[in-house]
Amino acid sequence: xxxxxxxxxxxxxxxxxxxxxxxxxxxxxxxxxxxxxxxxxxxxxxxxxxxxxxxxxxxxxxxxxxxxxxxxxxxxxxxxxxxxxxxxxxxxxxxxxxxxxxxxxxxxxxxxxxxxxxxxxxxxxxxxxxxxxxxxxxxxxxxxxxxxxxxxxxxxxxxxxxxxxxxxxxxxxxxxxxxxxxxxxxxxxxxxxxxxxxxxxxxxxxxxxxxxxxxxxxxxxxxxxxxxxxxxxxxxxxxxxxxxxxxxxxxxxxxxxxxxxxxxxxxxxxxxxxxxxxxxxxxxxxxxxxxxxxxxxxxxxxxxxxx
Amino acid sequence: xxxxxxxxxxxxxxxxxxxxxxxxxxxxxxxxxxxxxxxxxxxxxxxxxxxxxxxxxxxxxxxxxxxxxxxxxxxxxxxxxxxxxxxxxxxxxxxxxxxxxxxxxxxxxxxxxxxxxxxxxxxxxxxxxxxxxxxxxxxxxxxxxxxxxxxxxxxxxxxxxxxxxxxxxxxxxxxxxxxxxxxxxxxxxxxxxxxxxxxxxxxxxxxxxxxxxxxxxxxxxxxxxxxxxxxxxxxxxxxxxxxxxxxxxxxxxxxxxxxxxxxxxxxxxxxxxxxxxxxxxxxxxxxxxxxxxxxxxxxxxxxxxxxxxxxxxxxxxxxxxxxxxxx
Numbered sequence: 265x266x267x268x269x270x271x272x273x274x275x276x277x278x279x280x281x282x283x284x285x286x287x288x289x290x291x292x293x294x295x296x297x298x299x300x301x302x303x304x305x306x307x308x309x310x311x312x313x314x315x316x317x318x319x320x321x322x323x324x325x326x327x328x329x330x331x332x333x334x335x336x337x338x339x340x341x342x343x344x345x346x347x348x349x350x351x352x353x354x355x356x357x358x359x360x361x362x363x364x365x366x367x368x369x370x371x372x373x374x375x376x377x378x379x380x381x382x383x384x385x386x387x388x389x390x391x392x393x394x395x396x397x398x399x400x401x402x403x404x405x406x407x408x409x410x411x412x413x414x415x416x417x418x419x420x421x422x423x424x425x426x427x428x429x430x431x432x433x434x435x436x437x438x439x440x441x442x443x444x445x446x447x448x449x450x451x452x453x454x455x456x457x458x459x460x461x462x463x464x465x466x467x468x469x470x471x472x473x474x475x476x477x478x479x480x481x482x483x484x485x486x487x488x489x490x491x492x493x494x495x496x497x498x499x500x501x502x503x504x505x506x507x508x509x510x511x512x513x514x515x516x517x518x519x520x521x522x523x524x525x526x527x528x529x530x531x532x533x534x535x536x537x538x539x540x541x542x543x544x545x546x547x548x549x550x551x552x553x554x555x556x557x558x559x560x561x562x563x564x565x566x567x568x569x570x571x
Numbered sequence: 572x573x574x575x576x577x578x579x580x581x582x583x584x585x586x587x588x589x590x591x592x593x594x595x596x597x598x599x600x601x602x603x604x605x606x607x608x609x610x611x612x613x614x615x616x617x618x619x620x621x622x623x624x625x626x627x628x629x630x631x632x633x634x635x636x637x638x639x640x641x642x643x644x645x646x647x648x649x650x651x652x653x654x655x656x657x658x659x660x661x662x663x664x665x666x667x668x669x670x671x672x673x674x675x676x677x678x679x680x681x682x683x684x685x686x687x688x689x690x691x692x693x694x695x696x697x698x699x700x701x702x703x704x705x706x707x708x709x710x711x712x713x714x715x716x717x718x719x720x721x722x723x724x725x726x727x728x729x730x731x732x733x734x735x736x737x738x739x740x741x742x743x744x745x746x747x748x749x750x751x752x753x754x755x756x757x758x759x760x761x762x763x764x765x766x767x768x769x770x771x772x773x774x775x776x777x778x779x780x781x782x783x784x785x786x787x788x789x790x791x792x793x794x795x796x797x798x799x800x801x802x803x804x805x806x807x808x809x810x811x812x813x814x815x816x817x818x819x820x821x822x823x824x825x826x827x828x829x830x831x832x833x834x835x836x837x838x839x840x841x842x843x844x845x846x847x848x849x850x851x852x853x854x855x856x857x858x859x860x861x862x863x864x865x866x867x868x869x870x871x872x873x874x875x876x877x878x879x880x881x882x883x884x885x886x887x888x889x890x891x892x893x894x895x896x897x898x
Contacts, residue, residue, distance in 0.1 A: 286678070286723060460673040467626050468688050468739070469660035478687075482678045 290486075293564045300560020306553035310546070314360030323351035324358070326516070334536050344538035346526070356542045359518035362430060364550070366513070367500035370437035374499075375492045377438060378445025379481065385446065386453025387476050397450065400443035408440040412502060416511025426514045433512050437499045445491055452484045486565035493561055497554035504547050520547045574642075575746055575779050576602040576625075581639035583617075583624045586632070592850045594620040596803040597639070599877075602747065607773060607780040609794035609811075611787065611826070615847055617803040618783045622751050625781075626666055627656060644746065662692040665740035669752040671732035675724040681708075682720030685739050692743045707738040711768060730761035734768070741772050748773075749781045754789060766792055787830050791815060799823050802848055802858040805877055809884030819886040821863045857889065865890060 294300060318324050323341075329349030337344040343352040381400075385393040403411075415436045419429060456462065457480065465475050500520075506512030507521025515522050524547075526532045526539035533540070583595040595617040602608050610618040623629050624636050625648065641648040643664065648656065668674040675684055685704035689695045695703060701720070708716035711734040724732060733753060740748055750769065754762040766789065773780055782793055790797055794811040799822065807820040818824045825843040845862035857863070860870040869889050877887040 460668055460670060461676045463628055464666075464668060464674045464736075465676070466628060467660055467666040468691070469657040469662060470687065470691060471657070474687075474691070479676050479679070483676070485678070 290564050294560060297560040297563065300557050300563075303553040303556035303560065306549055307557060310360065310550050310553070311364060314357050314364055317357040318354060318361075321351065321354040321357070323354045326350050326355070334532075334539075336536075337538055343542050344536075346539055347532075352538055352542055355518045355523065356520070356546055359520050359523055359543060360546060360550075362513060362517060362519045363500055363503060363521070363547075366430060366434050366437070366503045366519070367496045370434040370441065370499045370503075371492050371495045373434065373438035374441035374445060374495065375488060378442040379449050379484070379488060381442070382446035382449025383453055383476055383481055383484075386450035387457055387472075387480065389454075393450070396446065400446050403440065403443045404447075408502070409505065411440060412436055412506055413509070413511060416506050416509070420511065426517060430513050430517065433503055433506060437502055440502070441495060441499065445488075445495070448487065448491065449484055452487065453480055456480050456483050490558055490562040490565055493558035494555060497551040497558070500547065500554075501551055520544075573604050574601050575604045575606075575644060576781075577640075577642040578621075578625070579640045579642070581621065581624060581641060582637045583620050583629055583634060584637045585629075585634035587851075589851050593637075593853075594634070594803055594850065595624060598800070598803070598805055599639075600798050600805065600808060602779050602781055603796075604746075604779055605773070605777050606795045607770075607782060607793050608796045608798060609782045609784060609790045610798045610800055611784060611790055612800035613785060613847060615850075616800040618785075618800050619751055620803075621800070622666070622749050622781065622783055625749065626660065626664065658692070661688045661745075662743045663745055664747045664749065665743070665745040666749040667733070667736050667740050667751065667753045669755050671729055671736050671756065672724070674736055675732060677724055680721055680723060681727070681735055685720070685735065685742060688739060688742050703742070704738075707742055708735070710741075711735070711738045712764070730757055730765070733757060733761070733765055737765070737768060737772070741776065741778075744776055745778055747779045747781060749783070751783045752785070753782070754786070755784070762789075769793070787826065799826070802850065802853065804858065804887065805885075806859065806888070807884065807886040808877075809882070813882055813884050817882065817884070819880060819884055819891060820859075820888045821865050821890070822859050823886075825862075825864075857887075 327350075329345075332341070332345045332349035334347055335341060335345045335349075341351050341353070343356065345351055346355065381396045385396040416433075419432060424432060462475065462479065465479050470479075503512055503519065504521030504524070507514075507519045508524055510522070510525065512521055513519045515525075520543040523543035524540045526536070527544075578601070579599045581595055581598045582593060585592045585594055598617070598621060600608070610621060612618050620629065625641055627648070629636055636649055639649070643659070646655075646659075648659070651659075675681070682701060682704050685707055686695075686697070686700035689700040689703055690697070705716045705720055708719050713719055713731060713734055719727070719731075719735075724735075727735070733756075736753075748769070753769070754765050757765065769780060769782075770793065772778070780793070782789070784790060791811065797809060797811050797814045798805055799807040799814075799820065801822050807814070807818070807823045809819075814823065815827065818827055822843070825841075828841045829843065831840055843862050848858055848861070855874055856872060857866075857870040857875055860866050863870065867889050873889075875887045875889045875892065877885050878891065879885050880891055
């Protein structure tokens with residue numbers, strides 16, 4: 265009797281384990297990769313700092329205060345103040361909000377466009393494929409940075425309002441990023457659509473939309489997650505580059521990129537390092553952390569990459 | 572018995588780099604209601620392509636159904652518009668594949684995959700479909716259906732997955748079940764269970780089965796009617812008992828002879844000499860002539876037609892065409 269109950273107990277625990285979803289299995293494997301977890305931790309800290317931090321700062325009004333110009337770090341202003349007497353720490357946090365939002369949003373948009381167009385191209389082939397992939401090729405042949413510069417210059421030329429620029433920058437980054445994603449999704453689709461389970465789906469009499477979005481796309485999701493994660497880092501970096509050159513988001517809206525602009529000034533560069541080191545370090549830490557986390561994710565989710 | 576499916580002069584070609592290959596060449600046969608028809612033949616004889624042609628799985632630009640008629644319950648499957656065809660696939664004609672491991676979507680839960688045809692064809696809502704799916708899993712003899720419904724294909728064994736495939740196939744009570752070598756990838760004990768299950772569902776649901784196999788043991792166990800294919804052509808057909816007791820075509824005789832028999836351990840198993848002819852180099856002859864032990868001069872120059880012989884069997888062989896044989 266007792267043995268019997270122990271048996272069922274054993275059975276139960278096996279069942280519990282079986283119940284764990286693919287997500288949970290992946291999470292478990294991810295947790296074993298300490299570096300990736302650390303990367304994820306840094307990213308989370310960055311988000312918390314940028315989105316919640318400013319609520320605890322007394323300097324969020326960004327008032328110009330000539331008496332506090334270019335003060336070195338001190339107890340009142342932990343990271344010092346800038347040329348207009350604004351608190352650097354507060355500005356770094358506020359800038360992080362913009363930079364991270366731009367990175368996330370442009371990633372979401374480019375993943376959406378890329379996955380949709382790539383899936384359609386790979387599944388239907390023929391004319392749809394030709395049209396979509398030639399557009400993608402066209403965008404990919406132009407190096408993305410000069411392309412972004414041209415877009416940015418056009419924005420300045422057309423005198424787009426400063427507060428809209430952030431959204432337009434997101435859009436620009438997505439336009440530059442989707443072709444790579446679309447190409448990858450298309451490649452996956454081309455191979456997946458020939459697999460036997462897709463024949464089985466045809467035989468079941470399913471609609472194209474169902475085959476595409478229920479059967480094929482979920483098979484690409486792991487790869488998409490990895491690409492998307494790595495994409496955020498790239499987008500943050502691109503946005504910073506643009507803003508650094510004054511072609512992205514414009515001051516007074518702070519971003520990490522336009523804050524490092526201070527390094528352009530020889531005097532600031534040499535005498536006031538607190539102006540440009542904090543935003544620079546933020547970019548560095550965030551992008552590195554995202555990339556490490558992304559690589560960890562890839563090891564977990566994309567078994568083909570493993571040896 | 573009424574004809575459920577009537578295939579007439581079906582030809583399927585594939586376009587390869589070396590040229591056009593007729594994988595199925597003017598094949599005609601019938602499937603009656605409630606009957607199990609087996610198509611037998613060695614690899615490359617066109618038996619799977621026949622099934623794929625029926626299901627509309629032969630896709631341009633690789634190949635196409637070049638001619639013939641597939642009449643299913645009074646409707647021509649080949650000339651049908653895609654929407655009507657979709658309503659028939661999975662609903663009235665279901666299919667089971669050879670490799671259960673790769674026939675299920677690896678990232679979808681088993682339950683969802685069974686629910687899908689129920690929701691699409693029988694218009695059940697999610698809850699009803701789930702209940703029915705669990706019922707179906709129980710019906711195909713799997714314990715703990717609730718947990719199985721929530722697991723992924725990689726967590727189950729090949730035999731279990733093939734049962735799931737059967738559950739999906741019978742979910743909408745099809746009139747015809749096409750099984751393309753359903754037991755080839757499974758081990759022998761599981762094979763027997765799967766075959767028993769197919770027979771059971773055939774008896775209870777009144778469906779017809781078109782079973783494609785190269786295993787004569789499976790044929791003997793399952794078939795009511797047997798079609799023997801060679802190089803894309805039907806060479807012999809007949810009731811299972813007649814065909815096994817009294818094979819007419821030399822190829823069928825050879826097939827039956829190459830089966831190992833317990834208690835007769837020979838030095839070497841019998842095998843038909845030679846190879847299947849290259850489908851690109853077919854000549855107007857009996858395609859079997861160079862492997863045939865009873866080859867006649869006429870076999871090398873003219874193709875025999877399928878003819879009804881006494882006893883109701885049909886065979887395509889010059890041996891039974893009296894006029895020519897006795898020249």
